[in-house]
Amino acid sequence: MLQIIRKALPQSLKRPPLMTDRAASLQALLRRAPYVQTLNMRCDIRGDEMTGIMRFDPRLIGNSAKNVLHGGAIGSFLEITAMAQVFLLGDLDTPPRPINLTIDYLRAGQAEDMYARAIVTKMGRRIANVQCAAWQSDREKPIASLRANFMLLPMETLPEK
Amino acid sequence: MPDPENQADIIRENMAKAIAYIPWAKETGFELCSFTKDRVSGKINWRESLIGDPETGVIHGGAITSLLDSLAGMAVIAALNTFKSTATLDLRIDYMRPARKGLTIYGEAECYHMTRTIAFIRGRAYHEEDDKTIATATGTFALNRIENWSTGKHVADNPQSASAKSEKAPSDD
Numbered sequence: 001m002l003q004i005i006r007k008a009l010p011q012s013l014k015r016p017p018l019m020t021d022r023a024a025s026l027q028a029l030l031r032r033a034p035y036v037q038t039l040n041m042r043c044d045i046r047g048d049e050m051t052g053i054m055r056f057d058p059r060l061i062g063n064s065a066k067n068v069l070h071g072g073a074i075g076s077f078l079e080i081t082a083m084a085q086v087f088l089l090g091d092l093d094t095p096p097r098p099i100n101l102t103i104d105y106l107r108a109g110q111a112e113d114m115y116a117r118a119i120v121t122k123m124g125r126r127i128a129n130v131q132c133a134a135w136q137s138d139r140e141k142p143i144a145s146l147r148a149n150f151m152l153l154p155m156e157t158l159p160e161k
Numbered sequence: 162m163p164d165p166e167n168q169a170d171i172i173r174e175n176m177a178k179a180i181a182y183i184p185w186a187k188e189t190g191f192e193l194c195s196f197t198k199d200r201v202s203g204k205i206n207w208r209e210s211l212i213g214d215p216e217t218g219v220i221h222g223g224a225i226t227s228l229l230d231s232l233a234g235m236a237v238i239a240a241l242n243t244f245k246s247t248a249t250l251d252l253r254i255d256y257m258r259p260a261r262k263g264l265t266i267y268g269e270a271e272c273y274h275m276t277r278t279i280a281f282i283r284g285r286a287y288h289e290e291d292d293k294t295i296a297t298a299t300g301t302f303a304l305n306r307i308e309n310w311s312t313g314k315h316v317a318d319n320p321q322s323a324s325a326k327s328e329k330a331p332s333d334d
Contacts, residue, residue, distance in 0.1 A: 034212045035221035038188065061184040070185035071234070071249050072227025079223050095214065098222050102253040155259075 026087050029095055030080075039076055043084050050088055052081030052116040052134075061111065069109030071144075074134060078103060078116055078146035082130040085118035086150050094154040096128060101148035109143050112136045126153055172238055173198075189227050193235075194267070201235045202269040203228065207262065218262035222296070225266060225286050226254050229298040232270035237280040237302045240272035245304045247280070252300040260295050264288045270298070278304055 023045040030036045030043060041054040054060070054077045062070025079101055086096045118132035132146040172179070176196045180186050189211060194202040205211070205220075205228050213221025230252055237247045260266050270284030280302040286295045 032215050033221065034210050034215065035223060038210045039223070059184050059188040062186075064182040064184065070183065070227065070230070071252065072189070072223070072230040073185050075226045075230060075252065075254075076221070076223025079226065097259075098254075098256050100253065100255040101226075102251060103226075104251045105249040108248075 022088055022091075025093070026084055029087065030084065035076070036080060039073060039080070041077055041080060043081070045088070048088070050081075050085055050117070052077060052084065052118075054114040054116075056111055056113050058111075066108065067111050069111070069114070071103070071105060074105070074109050074114070074144050075101075075103045075146070077114060078132045078134055078144060079148065081116040081134075082118045082132040082146060082148050083150065085132070086120055086123070086128045086130055086152070089120055089123055090128070090152060092152055092154070096150035096152050097155075099127070099149040099151050101146055104145045105143075106145065107141060107143050109134075110136055114143065115139075124152075126151065128152055172244060176235065176238070183231070185227065186231055189224055191228060191231055196235065196239055198239055200269060200271045201232050201239050202267065203232050203235075204265050204267045206265050207260075217259075220260045220266065222254070222256055225256075225260065225268075225296050226252070228266060228268045229254060229270065229284050229286060229296065230300075232268050232284055233282045233298060233300045234302070236270035236272045236282050236284065237275075237304075240275060240280065241304075244307060246307055247302045247304060250279075250301040250303050252298060255297045257294050257296060260286075261288060264290060266295065275304075280304055 026043065039054060040057045041052060044051045044053055060069050060073045062068060079098060083096050114134050114136055116132055116134040118130050121129040121131055128150045130148050130150065133142045134144050135142050173196065177193050180191065180193055190205050190208055192204050194204055205224060207220060211220045211224040212218055233252060234247060234249065266286050267289055268284060268286045270282055272280050272282050274281040282300050284298040287293060
């Protein structure tokens with residue numbers, strides 16, 4: 001019923017895009033990406049706050065003897081959390097593409113769930129700079145942090161070489 | 162306790178088998194191609210579970226990070242003369258171009274400098290078909306003598322701790 005009324009309204013009276021719409025497209029984007037599912041991760045979005053969550057799974061282990069998470073899995077988790085935060089703040093439909101990233105490994109990742117939050121340091125027209133940190137049981141003791149640059153524009157829109 | 166020199170050889174000889182104890186390497190389809198003191202190489206075949214963008218079928222950058230992270234760690238182990246525990250300090254990845262759908266991603270890494278406490282590595286990922294670099298990696302690893310595991314001391318090559326030889330697992334490294 002509501003949809004019928006909204007359709008009948010003139011364009012100018014329709015509501016502007018809301019953060020919740022942006023969140024919905026981000027969730028759809030993450031759901032469609034097989035690698036995000038392989039990592040067993042999702043994003044919890046409350047307003048403009050977003051937390052990446054990687055549920056522990058034995059497949060994420062990098063050293064069975066020490067029972068710690070693989071550095072590649074932790075790095076991927078940080079990268080996707082950072083990408084998601086940039087996407088959430090942006091207005092493009094295509095996912096931001098990483099240009100480069102640096103992962104600092106601070107502590108071994110234990111066989112537990114992992115969380116991450118990202119801060120967009122600069123949102124440019126073409127490039128975004130992001131910082132991201134991951135923790136487990138104690139947020140004061142980060143497991144790893146990431147600094148990355150993302151290209152916002154899709155490949156097709158970039159000028160020819 | 163076996164001779165440390167032989168320990169390093171044993172690790173080198175059994176590296177291919179050791180990968181079976183890295184579940185994430187198995188999950189991402191990592192395969193070791195070569196393992197010598199100067200260089201290690203490996204690959205991941207294109208597979209659906211690694212796709213980042215379903216529109217293009219391109220493998221996610223994170224899978225390439227995982228490949229290069231594994232190879233970097235192995236390059237450090239390959240270069241060691243005596244066995245030490247290794248812990249990644251940092252890893253930087255530069256993405257040159259997207260990987261191509263359906264193609265195997267090859268990776269290689271080398272340890273180009275080592276001090277008593279730190280190993281410096283560089284590596285790259287590429288497609289064999291056109292030899293174009295997909296991504297480059299540089300990283301550093303902290304080295305700890307295994308004797309220090311039991312003492313909890315993470316100051317590598319501390320002569321004071323060399324006498325402690327308990328078999329206890331490391332608490333943190």
